[in-house]
Amino acid sequence: MKRKPDLLWVLVIVFGLGVVTTGYAQSLWANKTDAPIEVAQQVPPFNR
Secondary structure, X not given: OOOOOOHHHHHHXXXXXHXXXXXXXXXXXXXXXXOOOOOOOOOOOOOO
16 A cells, blocks of 8 residues: 655645746746836825
8 A cells, every 4th residue: 555645745846846947937037038128117105
């Protein structure tokens, strides 16, 4: 009979996949040089 995987190992695998996926997505984002850069000017709130 197979033993169920421990919850800790499941969390480690899910966390690892998240780190790998995030790194891959950031590398794709960084390589996208033709994307326009949006500059927003911040307006200070009104003083009462």
